[in-house]
Amino acid sequence: MKMFCESPVSVRAVCAAAVLCVGLGLSMGTPARAQGGDFGEWLQDLRSEARGAGISERTLDAALAGVTPNPRVIELDRRQSEFTLTFEQYRSRVAPQSRIDRGRRLYAENKPLLDEIAAAYGVPARFIVALWGVETDFGRNTGGYSVVRSLATLAHDGRRSDYFRKELLNALRIIDEGHITAEAMIGSWAGAMGQSQFMPSSFLSRAVDWDRDGRRDIWTTRADVFASAANYLKNAGWDGRYTWGREVRLPRGFDRAQLGLDTRKPLETWARLGVRRADGGVLPVADITGSIIVPDRSGGRAFIVYDNFRSILRWNRSYYFALTVGYLADRIGGN
Numbered sequence: 001m002k003m004f005c006e007s008p009v010s011v012r013a014v015c016a017a018a019v020l021c022v023g024l025g026l027s028m029g030t031p032a033r034a035q036g037g038d039f040g041e042w043l044q045d046l047r048s049e050a051r052g053a054g055i056s057e058r059t060l061d062a063a064l065a066g067v068t069p070n071p072r073v074i075e076l077d078r079r080q081s082e083f084t085l086t087f088e089q090y091r092s093r094v095a096p097q098s099r100i101d102r103g104r105r106l107y108a109e110n111k112p113l114l115d116e117i118a119a120a121y122g123v124p125a126r127f128i129v130a131l132w133g134v135e136t137d138f139g140r141n142t143g144g145y146s147v148v149r150s151l152a153t154l155a156h157d158g159r160r161s162d163y164f165r166k167e168l169l170n171a172l173r174i175i176d177e178g179h180i181t182a183e184a185m186i187g188s189w190a191g192a193m194g195q196s197q198f199m200p201s202s203f204l205s206r207a208v209d210w211d212r213d214g215r216r217d218i219w220t221t222r223a224d225v226f227a228s229a230a231n232y233l234k235n236a237g238w239d240g241r242y243t244w245g246r247e248v249r250l251p252r253g254f255d256r257a258q259l260g261l262d263t264r265k266p267l268e269t270w271a272r273l274g275v276r277r278a279d280g281g282v283l284p285v286a287d288i289t290g291s292i293i294v295p296d297r298s299g300g301r302a303f304i305v306y307d308n309f310r311s312i313l314r315w316n317r318s319y320y321f322a323l324t325v326g327y328l329a330d331r332i333g334g335n
Contacts, residue, residue, distance in 0.1 A: 039069055042156050046168070055172050063148045063175055063182035073145065073153045076189045087295045090320045094134055095328040103133045103332040113223055117210065121230035122240035127312075128229050130329035132195060134321065139195040142219070143188040147171055147200075151191045167191055170200035179203075179215045186219075194218030195225045196232075206232040236314040237307060242288055244312065244326035245305035247278040250292070261310065264289040270304060295319040 047060050085093075107114065107129050114125035129138075136142050151171055155164035171191070175182050187193035191200065196218050198207060207216040210227035217224045251274030258265075265273075267290060271283045275292065283304070290304040303323060312322040 059176040069153045100331040121234045123230040126329040126333035135197045147185045147187045236311040
């Protein structure tokens with residue numbers, strides 16, 4: 001869902017995980033100004049397009065009346081910090097022991113519901129809970145920005161206007177369908193919404209009304225949050241027969257040209273090449289192919305990852321994010 005983790009070692013990846021957005025201390029400086037011409041004229045054109053797409057006048061009035069650009073959103077889009085974290089630093093911030101402990105409690109608290117959803121989608125419950133924890137600290141940090149205002153600001157700005165204009169139209173459709181009011185549609189500064197932090201396009205294609213109340217509510221209804229996350233992973237190719245991967249130990253002199261997701265080998269082949277479990281034990285005997293990745297460019301921990309890891313990457317294109325989701329899921333599940 002997150003489109004903005006351009007580097008897996010940057011703090012913007014941590015922000016995507018919704019754990020460091022508060023307290024980064026970014027300077028407000030001089031407010032940035034949108035570059036898309038007169039905002040009022042632009043908004044009228046947007047209303048006309050939305051009206052032509054079938055969005056009701058009532059929704060347009062409720063969502064767009066009085067909307068103005070948000071300079072803070074432009075600043076965050078322009079001036080994200082670029083200092084780097086190691087994977088260890090990232091993981092310790094995103095998945096500390098306190099989050100593991102809370103994840104286990106919430107897993108137990110919601111187990112009947114989670115098991116039902118896991119069986120329906122073929123996605124283990126521990127991964128649903130881990131994504132919930134990494135994205136919004138189990139629903140506690142869902143963002144404090146008006147999604148409509150943020151998306152209007154970014155769509156008018158001109159830097160990625162086509163993408164955000166489509167997301168704004170999608171957000172208006174969500175409101176028009178009655179899933180949430182414009183006022184209650186709160187999320188991140190970039191428009192990711194709810195406890196699962198879906199962009200509006202992901203909401204329309206993947207969100208689920210599990211409790212069948214007529215609304216796909218990823219803001220306040222845990223059943224819909226869990227089912228939507230499971231549905232996303234299922235459609236991203238999740239294979240319920242396997243896990244995501246594991247940490248491994250590479251042999252001395254390992255050919256680093258074989259690192260990366262483009263290289264796939266059966267586990268038995270990696271074992272013959274000297275790859276071992278992190279504790280030095282032999283790799284499991286399983287009919288599965290894997291890739292070896294080292295998330296820190298300068299070296300450090302190595303992991304063998306399977307296709308389910310690639311499914312998590314479709315949620316957020318950051319090695320750090322996907323590895324931490326796997327790590328947290330394993331800890332929540334007792335491994």
